Amino acid sequence: MSDFSPAAVPTGIVEVNGKPYMADAKGALMPVELIKPQHLLEDETVRKIMGFALALSDQVKRFKEHTFEDLGAFDAILEQEYNLTKGGPKGNRTYQTHDGLMKIEVRVNDLMDFGPELQIGKALLDECLNDWASDSRPEIRALITKTFNTDKEGQVNRALLFTMLGLQVEDARWNRAMDAIREAIRVVGSKTYYRIQMRSAPDAPWTSVTIDLAKA
Helix, strand or coil, X not given: CCCCCCCCCCCCEEEECCEEEEECCCCCEEEHHHCCHHHHHHHHHHHHHHHHHHHHHHHHHHHHHHHHHHHHHXXXXXXXXXXXXXXXXXXXXXXXXXXXXXXXXXXXXXXXXECCHHHHHHHHHHHHHHHCCCCCCHHHHHHHHHHHCCCCCCCCCHHHHHHXXXXXXXXXXXXXXXXXXXXXXXXXXXXXXXXXXXXXXCCCCCEECCCCHHHC
16 A cells, blocks of 8 residues: 555544543543553554545546546547547447457446336236236246335335346236336436456457456
8 A cells, every 4th residue: 555645534633731632432532541552553544544545536536537538538539520429329338449458338327216106016916916826927926026025115126127027928917017117117317337348369358447446
């Protein structure tokens, strides 16, 4: 970490009548001399790491801003000089080096929410489950349960929901439920993701340049 400058993090020490104090988790001030050495060391370690984390977070933010600006400038030149537009209608596009060893993918994902029709669809599916024999369609039963069995009320497993929409089931209530779920889908915005990859040779597999701390 010595080659990376950390952000400034407060020491947590305040002086009262010329004597150093530190606040505890309840906000009460305690003389530093009465705090256990291991607790002071832990405090110092966390503040040190936090300094590097804040600096890195700011650097990643600046990187994303520069990436957006640089690719936007390239797109503008492409359109102005060559009357070309890169990417598809949703804004997804790929940029690649001439040797094919590095590429940047821009992916625009829709942010979705669900309207009240979702509950109508769920009620119709519940009717299907109640009327189907207990030993019939076990895979579909499990899919419905997993789709709607979430920790938060009104939330669904979206990946499984779209899997369910792709199924062909001969049941009028099922089809009405699928229609209700489709009508419930609301696109409320979009989010842009950058995927940066490289490879050692044109026939080598792509590897991602990791920026996500959880995947590093």
